[in-house]
Amino acid sequence: MAEAVYYFSKDSFIIKPLKKTSPLLHRMILLIFSMICGVYIVSICVRQISRIQIEEVQTIEGPFPTRAVIEITVPLLHYPMPKTFNRSECAQNPVRLFAILSMQRSGSGWFEALLNSHTNLSSNGEIFSSWERRQNISSIIQTLDRVYNLDWFSSAAKNECSAAVGFKWMFNQGLMEHHKDIVEYFNRRGVSAIFLFRRNLLRRMVSVLSNSYDRYAKLLNGTHKSHVHSEQEASMLSTYKPLINSTSLITDLKEMEESTARVMSYFNSTRHIVLYYEDLIRNRTKLEDVQEFLKLPVRELTSSQVKIHKGSLPDLISNWNEVHSALNGTVYKDFINDPDY
Numbered sequence: 001m002a003e004a005v006y007y008f009s010k011d012s013f014i015i016k017p018l019k020k021t022s023p024l025l026h027r028m029i030l031l032i033f034s035m036i037c038g039v040y041i042v043s044i045c046v047r048q049i050s051r052i053q054i055e056e057v058q059t060i061e062g063p064f065p066t067r068a069v070i071e072i073t074v075p076l077l078h079y080p081m082p083k084t085f086n087r088s089e090c091a092q093n094p095v096r097l098f099a100i101l102s103m104q105r106s107g108s109g110w111f112e113a114l115l116n117s118h119t120n121l122s123s124n125g126e127i128f129s130s131w132e133r134r135q136n137i138s139s140i141i142q143t144l145d146r147v148y149n150l151d152w153f154s155s156a157a158k159n160e161c162s163a164a165v166g167f168k169w170m171f172n173q174g175l176m177e178h179h180k181d182i183v184e185y186f187n188r189r190g191v192s193a194i195f196l197f198r199r200n201l202l203r204r205m206v207s208v209l210s211n212s213y214d215r216y217a218k219l220l221n222g223t224h225k226s227h228v229h230s231e232q233e234a235s236m237l238s239t240y241k242p243l244i245n246s247t248s249l250i251t252d253l254k255e256m257e258e259s260t261a262r263v264m265s266y267f268n269s270t271r272h273i274v275l276y277y278e279d280l281i282r283n284r285t286k287l288e289d290v291q292e293f294l295k296l297p298v299r300e301l302t303s304s305q306v307k308i309h310k311g312s313l314p315d316l317i318s319n320w321n322e323v324h325s326a327l328n329g330t331v332y333k334d335f336i337n338d339p340d341y
């Protein structure tokens with residue numbers, strides 16, 4: 001019994017001081033723990049900030065996610081009432097609104113021709129190549145309203161049974177300048193954006209330089225053509241081999257990437273899909289993705305356009321050795337080793 005008491009009192013003796021000191025100990029432990037936590041949180045924050053900075057750099061340098069379909073705005077159903085004709089039997093079918101956002105010589109002519117081979121799609125070309133239509137935001141919106149009301153006439157107009165209507169818009173056609181109002185319009189009216197980029201910007205540069213050369217040289221029997229429909233015409237146009245300024249090449253490529261990244265961030269809040277020319281060429285399933293994106297019945301799409309600059313890059317650039325040594329070993333090295341597609 002005495003032993004038990006002894007033990008009891010010993011126990012209580014042991015426990016009591018512990019109980020007495022425990023608030024202090026707890027505080028100490030808490031203090032040390034919160035200090036460790038604080039240091040940990042700060043280090044995590046610093047790491048995340050630097051990671052965010054790295055990511056920002058990467059969005060400028062690298063390609064964007066191809067399957068990025070953002071469904072922030074549910075595509076609105078439109079039942080336009082055109083002023084210029086009667087939708088008759090298709091008046092009950094909804095119409096989706098879209099715009100192809102791209103840069104010159106990125107395959108958008110070919111891509112648009114493919115889309116227009118769909119019976120229910122109407123893409124009206126580069127309507128903002130005309131300066132008058134893009135000179136201020138009110139003329140832009142007036143033009144957009146007309147296109148999306150099916151009142152725009154072009155060779156691609158399908159009228160009654162169009163289920164998707166849109167056009168091609170190049171970055172330098174007022175798109176960057178008026179981006180705030182345009183994004184607001186897209187989100188208000190439920191316009192879906194189709195980004196079309198080219199991965200190999202060096203090949204794009206070859207195409208840009210040749211096309212602007214042909215504007216003066218007119219290689220096809222005295223007429224200038226940006227797109228061709230026969231192998232013969234393609235091979236005539238590709239006889240010209242541009243000289244690329246190797247001094248400014250890296251800066252030029254960087255500028256292209258930066259404007260792409262800028263447009264992507266401006267239009268990030270719109271419903272959009274990102275496509276690459278090279279992927280469309282290699283993988284025709286991508287065309288089904290586009291049709292699903294526009295909620296169209298999926299069809300086989302065809303285009304009679306012929307690619308102009310085929311083959312390996314050394315055969316397409318007259319100062320290949322200079323270009324090669326300017327890009328070899330840089331972040332753009334993949335552009336020079338890219339096999340033909």
Ligand SMILES: *[C@@H]1O[C@H](CO)[C@@H](O)[C@H](O)[C@H]1NC(C)=O
Nearest residue numbers: 082083085086087088089091
């Ligand atoms: C369009 O067609 C419908 C029925 O076919 C008709 O009721 C309507 O009046 C027409 N509208 C115009 C503007 O012609």
Ligand SMILES: *[C@@H]1O[C@H](CO)[C@@H](O)[C@H](O)[C@H]1NC(C)=O
Nearest residue numbers: 132133134135136137138139
């Ligand atoms: C906008 O451009 C149109 C021509 O497309 C012109 O008639 C109109 O006056 C311009 N508006 C403003 C506010 O500058």
Ligand SMILES: *[C@@H]1O[C@H](CO)[C@@H](O)[C@H](O)[C@H]1NC(C)=O
Nearest residue numbers: 090093119120161162163297
């Ligand atoms: C597509 O067009 C055809 C006529 O060319 C029409 O019968 C059909 O209803 C249209 N489909 C849609 C989804 O509008």
Ligand SMILES: *[C@@H]1O[C@H](CO)[C@@H](O)[C@H](O)[C@H]1NC(C)=O
Nearest residue numbers: 219220221222223225232233
């Ligand atoms: C250019 O002329 C050649 C013959 O001189 C002809 O075969 C070819 O079809 C012409 N091409 C164009 C684009 O007119």
Ligand SMILES: *[C@@H]1O[C@H](CO)[C@@H](O)[C@H](O)[C@H]1NC(C)=O
Nearest residue numbers: 243244245246247248249251
């Ligand atoms: C090439 O680019 C450099 C740097 O921008 C410029 O100084 C030079 O004039 C350019 N050369 C040609 C032939 O355009």
Ligand SMILES: *[C@@H]1O[C@H](CO)[C@@H](O)[C@H](O)[C@H]1NC(C)=O
Nearest residue numbers: 059064261264265266268269
């Ligand atoms: C677009 O927004 C998403 C999140 O909403 C973000 O993850 C992505 O990095 C943004 N892209 C660009 C290019 O700003």
Ligand SMILES: *[C@@H]1O[C@H](CO)[C@@H](O)[C@H](O)[C@H]1NC(C)=O
Nearest residue numbers: 067282283284285286287289
């Ligand atoms: C082709 O594209 C489809 C749809 O984007 C994708 O699921 C498929 O993996 C691609 N195929 C190849 C061989 O890349």
Ligand SMILES: *[C@@H]1O[C@H](CO)[C@@H](O)[C@H](O)[C@H]1NC(C)=O
Nearest residue numbers: 321324325327328329330333
């Ligand atoms: C390209 O760079 C690699 C290493 O980065 C080097 O081995 C190769 O010799 C270079 N090629 C030329 C043609 O300079």
